[in-house]
Amino acid sequence: MDDKFDDEYQASADWLMSKTSCRPTVGIVCGSGLGGLAKILEERQIFKYADIPNFPQSTVQGHAGQLVFGTLKGKACVCMQGRFHLYEGYPVQKVAFPMRVFKLMGVETVIMTNAAGSLNQDYKVGDVMIIKDHINMPGFAAVNPLVGPNNDRFGVRFPCMSDAYDRELRKLAHEVVAELDFGDFVHEGVYCLIGGPSFETIAECRMIRQLGADALGMSTVHEVIAVRHAGMRCLAMSLISNRAVMDYESEAKANHEEVLETGCQRTAQLEQLVSTLVGRLELCHNKSL
Numbered sequence: 001m002d003d004k005f006d007d008e009y010q011a012s013a014d015w016l017m018s019k020t021s022c023r024p025t026v027g028i029v030c031g032s033g034l035g036g037l038a039k040i041l042e043e044r045q046i047f048k049y050a051d052i053p054n055f056p057q058s059t060v061q062g063h064a065g066q067l068v069f070g071t072l073k074g075k076a077c078v079c080m081q082g083r084f085h086l087y088e089g090y091p092v093q094k095v096a097f098p099m100r101v102f103k104l105m106g107v108e109t110v111i112m113t114n115a116a117g118s119l120n121q122d123y124k125v126g127d128v129m130i131i132k133d134h135i136n137m138p139g140f141a142a143v144n145p146l147v148g149p150n151n152d153r154f155g156v157r158f159p160c161m162s163d164a165y166d167r168e169l170r171k172l173a174h175e176v177v178a179e180l181d182f183g184d185f186v187h188e189g190v191y192c193l194i195g196g197p198s199f200e201t202i203a204e205c206r207m208i209r210q211l212g213a214d215a216l217g218m219s220t221v222h223e224v225i226a227v228r229h230a231g232m233r234c235l236a237m238s239l240i241s242n243r244a245v246m247d248y249e250s251e252a253k254a255n256h257e258e259v260l261e262t263g264c265q266r267t268a269q270l271e272q273l274v275s276t277l278v279g280r281l282e283l284c285h286n287k288s289l
């Protein structure tokens with residue numbers, strides 16, 4: 001094994017475990033404008049990324065850049081308030097780095113959120129999409145966190161991705177959505193990762209739609225790959241922050257401010273959805289674990 005980050009994962013996990021007595025089994029990753037999710041944790045303990053050995057720094061507006069430990073519905077959780085993206089210039093292994101630290105700390109389930117542009121014409125701004133599958137556009141050019149020598153400590157050389165988004169967790173999410181009466185604004189669909197930071201052209205949006213994606217964004221997929229490689233299960237949800245521009249007559253222009261604003265408006269419902277889900281996790285067992 002010759003993974004150049006190998007010592008770094010352990011050093012980050014050891015440092016964190018020496019600073020907190022919290023032993024999280026649930027990891028939560030907050031997307032752009034969705035950092036408020038971390039505030040619903042109780043008995044919070046906060047560590048700035050800048051203080052955690054080997055952790056990258058969050059450079060994006062709308063991402064606080066800290067790891068928050070605490071309990072949610074009685075369960076020990078760790079929450080990333082701010083994540084890392086390819087477009088910030090990080091190597092893809094650094095983008096996925098925190099997922100391996102999660103694993104070493106004992107996390108079993110990761111819940112991710114992101115902001116995404118919709119390609120599906122039935123989706124409205126403010127809707128939520130439970131991700132059922134992804135297209136790793138940079139992955140076609142071998143931009144994948146598992147490129148390089150396989151780190152056997154975490155998982156196998158060629159991990160399966162046809163079950164990336166846990167079926168049982170998605171089923172549970174739909175049950176919670178029905179219970180909370182959120183059905184009017186929640187969908188299930190396919191997320192496409194683009195590298196960014198420029199938003200897509202109209203031709204690119206049309207192509208990606210034809211390939212089968214319902215929404216697109218600049219995050220999540222590489223974290224999911226690392227999570228699945230390491231045998232954790234995951235659930236991911238996109239908040240539709242804008243509609244991708246698909247039409248040459250349209251005057252609309254994608255922009256980051258709109259992305260952050262929509263996050264703020266739907267925060268309360270998304271928080272309720274995530275916290276109810278976390279409270280039910282033990283009802284949902286994954287046979288593949």
Ligand code: HPA
Binds near residue numbers: 217
């Ligand atoms: N494109 C790419 N990434 C995004 C978008 C978008 O329209 N909205 C939020 N993240």
